[in-house]
Amino acid sequence: MDRPRSSDLAAKLFGGKPEHTLALLRAAWPTAVGEELARRTEPVAFDRGVLRVMVPDLRWQKSLLRMRGDILSRLRRVAGRASPHALGFVIGTLPDPGPPLPPPALAPPAAPPSGVVEAAREIHDAEISARFLEAAGRYLARFKPDQAAATGGSGGDGSAKS
Numbered sequence: 001m002d003r004p005r006s007s008d009l010a011a012k013l014f015g016g017k018p019e020h021t022l023a024l025l026r027a028a029w030p031t032a033v034g035e036e037l038a039r040r041t042e043p044v045a046f047d048r049g050v051l052r053v054m055v056p057d058l059r060w061q062k063s064l065l066r067m068r069g070d071i072l073s074r075l076r077r078v079a080g081r082a083s084p085h086a087l088g089f090v091i092g093t094l095p096d097p098g099p100p101l102p103p104p105a106l107a108p109p110a111a112p113p114s115g116v117v118e119a120a121r122e123i124h125d126a127e128i129s130a131r132f133l134e135a136a137g138r139y140l141a142r143f144k145p146d147q148a149a150a151t152g153g154s155g156g157d158g159s160a161k162s
Contacts, residue, residue, distance in 0.1 A: 021082050022046040025075060032074035033067075042094055051075075051084035054092045061089040109137025116140075 025046060030038035040060065045052040055061050064071070068087045076083040112120075116136045123129040 018046045021079075022051075024079055024082060025051055025084065028075055028078040031078060032071050040094065044090065044092075046084065049085040050088050051086075052088045052090055054094060055089050056094055057091060061091060064089055108141060109134050110141035112136045112140060 022043065022045065026043045029041075029043050033041065040056060041064070042054045043051055044054045053064065055064060064087070071087060072084065112133055117133070120129045120133045120136075123132055
């Protein structure tokens with residue numbers, strides 16, 4: 001028995017009524033445009049395949065018009081056949097988005113391999129050399145095999161759970 005594709009499933013579950021499709025598209029909106037942009041815009045209506053999005057002003061409208069192809073493509077990945085074929089923008093007053101989201105926490109730097117340390121020694125400016133090593137260490141820390149245990153499996157005292 002063939003399994004329905006997820007995009008077909010989304011259309012089957014949410015595509016029957018415009019208000020259901022709008023609920024799906026509202027949920028997918030932050031994924032399609034990013035959290036910051038989603039805080040400043042709001043999908044408000046879905047009718048005849050057009051998703052209407054409220055924006056604060058003409059500048060936002062112009063910016064989103066330039067991005068609409070990418071946005072529609074991302075919505076299509078989530079909603080499949082239930083996705084809009086066009087975006088429309090209405091200017092209106094949105095609720096205050098609140099303070100900006102804090103930046104994600106940086107991983108503590110890992111000890112860089114000797115090749116990176118050697119490269120840093122070639123940098124004559126001490127401050128730039130130190131920043132290079134710190135950046136390299138943070139980058140490499142993202143790929144440490146025990147990273148998941150350090151972030152997700154630690155107790156309140158910093159020790160790993162067993």
